[in-house]
Amino acid sequence: MAEKAGSILIVDDDEDILVAGRLLLKRHFNRVTTTxxxxxxxxxxxxxxxxxxxLDMNFGPGESSGEEGFAWLQVILELDPEAVVVMITAHGGVDTAxxxxxxxxxxxxAKPWQNEKVVATLSAAVKLGQSRDETARLKGANKTLAAASVGSAPTIIGDAPPMQELMRLIARAAPTDAxxxxxxENGTGKELVARELHRQSRRSSAVFMGVDLGSIAESLFESELFGHKKGAFTDAKExxxxRFVAASGGTLFLDEIGNLPLHLQAKLLTVLERREVTPVGATRPVPIDVxxxxxxxxxxxxxxDEARFRQDLLFRLNTVTLTLPPLRDRREDIPALxxxxxxxxxxxxxKAEKPFSPDALAALAALDWPGNxxxxxxxxxxxxxxxxxERFEARDFADGAAAAPAAPVNGDAAAPALDDLNLERLELAAISTALKKHRYNISHAAKDLGLTRAALYRRMEKHGL
Structure with a gap:
């Protein structure tokens, strides 16, 4: 026997109806309350x-207009707009119902009722009520998570003229849906700007979702962005x-879009033009609002360059273009950062907070910061x-390998001696060489090293790069 679930309230002035309803429904539902x-x-x-x-349509002897039922229905919906209410009426009151x-x-x-009909109707009603409750909980959770994700995002720091112009453009573009x-360049804070655009937009109470396109395998692109149905391919177990549907109502941030192959750019363009996605294995498209x-x-x-990026997709994406300045072009912001x-x-x-000596700030400002x-x-x-x-000194930043201007790869002073077989130093040299070779383009350096972007970031942090 299936486990009983659901709570029912019966409101009727006929005591016989209440007794019959309680005896019938308590065998099928977890709790039955009557009044x-x-x-x-x-x-x-x-x-x-x-x-x-x-809920009964009429209360009191001789009542048949249903007015009381209408009135109490409105009371219930005012108290709980998501309430699921099933009306009880006589055979002749179908129009009123x-x-x-x-x-x-x-x-x-309709009464006199048939037990099977009552159980079936209320079983469907209970499922509807529970799904409404779940939907309300999910909406509340999403709203809280969206607020937390935006609220916890770091603020944009900088008063240099290029940053003032950037913030002006953000303020103008954010309230639109453009x-x-x-x-x-890498490290300039592109995701931070995307979050600020979302925070100042009319969608700020909805979700902000970021997708690193450079880290998604081509074979998983459609599944990740458009979704899939159970059984669509071998590993599709549910x-x-x-991401497009999950971010509906909010903002979808597509990072590293320049690394997307041309044939996948075409699929993305179709979605943006039609404003709908078709999950892998599905036959019907799903509308999106992102x-x-x-x-x-x-x-x-x-x-x-048309050989690298579809121009029709570019026109879809760059209604507004924001260019972030590299750190070397806003050195006056380095002390605040x-x-x-x-x-x-x-x-x-x-640790206790401590200040920077003038020499330390001068040393930081003198570096070109190719990693921004x-x-x-x-x-x-x-x-x-x-x-x-007690304070930061210039010597604390003497190891400026990651911050110094890009140097020629050949004759790299940081390279270990030919007979040095220390794996840590060899790994550091390889990563430094790849970063300099590709001018700190993380995607290209990671590909050259045979790593994922995430793995390269972890190794950069490990070596202090």
Whole structure:
């Protein structure tokens, strides 16, 4: 026998109906509550959440208009807009019951009723009520998660003229639903700008979802972005919601879009044009409502190369284009950034905050930071861990390999001696060489090293790069 589930409330002035309903329904549902006084409805709903409510249309001898039923239906829906209400009516009152459904009732039962009909109707009503509750919980959770994800995002730091212009453009573009293309070198903070666009948009209460296209295998592209149905391929053991549908109502951030192969660019273009996706293995498309923000470290002139990037897709994505300045072009922001990250890592590692000496700030400002803000952040983290003085000194940042201007690969001074077989030093040299060779393009360097982007980032952090 299936496990009983669901709670039912029966409201009827006929005591025989209440007794019969309780005896019938308690065999099928977990809890059955009855009352012959509709005035008890407010107290009962305040005390308990019912999956379905069985409500009589008329109360009192001789009543047949259904007006009382309409009135109490409205009371219930005011107290709980998601309540599932099934009306009880006499055979001759079907038209009245239909009117009640127009006013918000879910279904009706005619009396004298048939037991099978009552059980079937209320079973469906309970499932509907539980699904509504689950939907409400998920919406609440999504709203909380969306607020937390945006609220916890770090703020954009910088008062240099290029940053002031960037913030001005963000403020103008954010309130619209226009697609935005963010250009900038690795480490300049493209995702941070995307989150700021979302935070200032009309979609800020909905989800912000980021996708690193550079880390998705081509064979999984459609499944990840569009979803799939159970059995669509060997490993599809259950339905999967794609990123476009999961971000519906909010913002979808497509990072590293410049690395997307041309044949996958065509699939993405189709989705953006039709505003719908078809999960792998499905026959019907699913409508989507997302704002797309894309980002790439590829220069705009290279994006205009048709052999590399579809121009029709580019036109879809770059309604507004934002270009992030490299850190070397806004050196006046380095002291504020360094102070911010020093405070952050002091809290993270349980250390006392300490200031920077003038020589330390001058040393930081003198470097070109090809890894941009990300490289500066790593340098501050390393210094926070290793520095043993009361303030940061220039020597704390003497190891500027990750921050120095890109040097020729041949004759790299950081390379170990030919007879040096230490794996740590060999790995550091290989990573440094690949980064410099590709001018800190993480995707290209990772590919050259035979690593994923995530694996390369982990090794960069390990070596303080």
């Amino acid at each position: 012959n006084r509709p005035a008890d409805i407010r107290e009962l709903l305040a005390r308990e959440k019912f999956d379905a409510i069985l 239909v009117e009640a459904m127009k006013q918000g009732a879910t279904d009706f039962i 697609n935005v293309m963010i250009l900038g 339905d999967r919601t794609g 704002r797309v923000i894309a980002a790439t470290n590829i220069a705009l002139d290279q994006l205009h 360094a102070t911010h990250y020093a405070a952050f890592y002091a809290r993270k590692y349980g 803000v990300r490289a500066l952040r790593h340098a501050i983290e390393r210094a926070t861990i290793l520095s043993d003085t």
